[in-house]
Amino acid sequence: MSELDIHQLLDLVNTRQVEPGDERVRAITARIVGDLFQTIDEFDVNPDEFWAATKWLTRLGQADMIGLITAGLGFDRLLDIREDEADRAARRALGTPRAIEGPLYIAGAPLHQHEVKLDEGNEGKGQPLVMEGRVLDVHGNPVANALVDVWHCNELGRYSHFDPDQPDYNLRRRIQTNAEGAYRFRSFLPPGYAIPPNSPVSELFSLLGRHGNRPAHVHFLVSGAGKRALTTQINIPGDTFLDDDFAFATRDGLVVALEPVQSAAGYESLGVDRPFTRVRFDFRLQDALSEDEATPASRYDRAA
Ligand code: MBD
Ligand code: FE
Numbered sequence: 091m092s093e094l095d096i097h098q099l100l101d102l103v104n105t106r107q108v109e110p111g112d113e114r115v116r117a118i119t120a121r122i123v124g125d126l127f128q129t130i131d132e133f134d135v136n137p138d139e140f141w142a143a144t145k146w147l148t149r150l151g152q153a154d155m156i157g158l159i160t161a162g163l164g165f166d167r168l169l170d171i172r173e174d175e176a177d178r179a180a181r182r183a184l185g186t187p188r189a190i191e192g193p194l195y196i197a198g199a200p201l202h203q204h205e206v207k208l209d210e211g212n213e214g215k216g217q218p219l220v221m222e223g224r225v226l227d228v229h230g231n232p233v234a235n236a237l238v239d240v241w242h243c244n245e246l247g248r249y250s251h252f253d254p255d256q257p258d259y260n261l262r263r264r265i266q267t268n269a270e271g272a273y274r275f276r277s278f279l280p281p282g283y284a285i286p287p288n289s290p291v292s293e294l295f296s297l298l299g300r301h302g303n304r305p306a307h308v309h310f311l312v313s314g315a316g317k318r319a320l321t322t323q324i325n326i327p328g329d330t331f332l333d334d335d336f337a338f339a340t341r342d343g344l345v346v347a348l349e350p351v352q353s354a355a356g357y358e359s360l361g362v363d364r365p366f367t368r369v370r371f372d373f374r375l376q377d378a379l380s381e382d383e384a385t386p387a388s389r390y391d392r393a394a
Contacts, residue, residue: 157193216278232271236314313386
């Protein structure tokens with residue numbers, strides 16, 4: 091059996107076994123290897139192309155950019171679509187639509203009660219914004235002491251912890267809602283995001299003839315006792331890339347309305363002293379069916 095054709099080789103790769111292993115991992119691996127064998131064969135991929143691809147994968151991992159390519163190739167949104175389908179199939183009451191976490195969440199942001207100056211240390215950058223609202227359940231009842239974990243990019247479109255030029259937790263905070271489920275924060279309207287140039291991701295995107303832009307957005311991980319933790323984003327209207335997000339994450343119900351507000355009355359504690367843009371947005375959380383569902387955790391922590 092030392093001379094093999096492609097089919098015999100694939101069969102060997104997928105059937106070798108000296109111990110039980112894991113059935114599901116065996117089956118999924120077999121499918122992926124089979125699909126790749128077929129791709130190489132159909133497209134007549136030559137050795138130089140194949141080894142260039144493996145080097146690209148190595149560089150992608152070394153640059154910690156796997157979470158960026160999954161977003162750009164639609165996998166993050168795919169998982170959300172499948173979760174939505176599972177909710178519908180289970181006839182679960184729906185809350186605020188979920189939207190992808192992205193690769194740039196950092197746990198453990200500073201915790202504040204009811205309100206926060208999210209933009210502390212970034213004063214004067216961009217147009218002043220106040221976002222406020224409540225965390226509610228699917229029946230519209232407030233969720234007291236809910237946690238609103240919020241993060242967005244700086245005025246250059248970069249995220250703290252991934253950008254050496256920003257202090258830790260810049261533009262990242264957690265806000266605990268009051269008894270009425272209310273939260274509010276001051277910040278500035280962030281710009282969109284663009285994938286880093288001269289990176290493994292930008293290399294593939296140029297070969298695909300694609301851009302790597304996201305429309306302006308703000309991320310949230312919202313949780314509360316007995317409620318299903320919600321990962322979502324809001325989009326700022328008017329952005330060129332609103333309907334052309336490289337990560338395919340724009341959703342109805344998450345493009346907020348911007349209200350110009352002339353007077354800072356009532357917002358003194360947030361240090362607002364000039365006209366600002368207000369966004370009012372209530373988060374609606376589903377009931378949790380397990381402790382795991384209620385736990386506010388990043389996708390990587392959840393998977394661990
Ligand atoms: C981002 O800011 C983002 O939200 C996603 C999903 C991917 C890359 C950058
Ligand atoms: Fe983002």
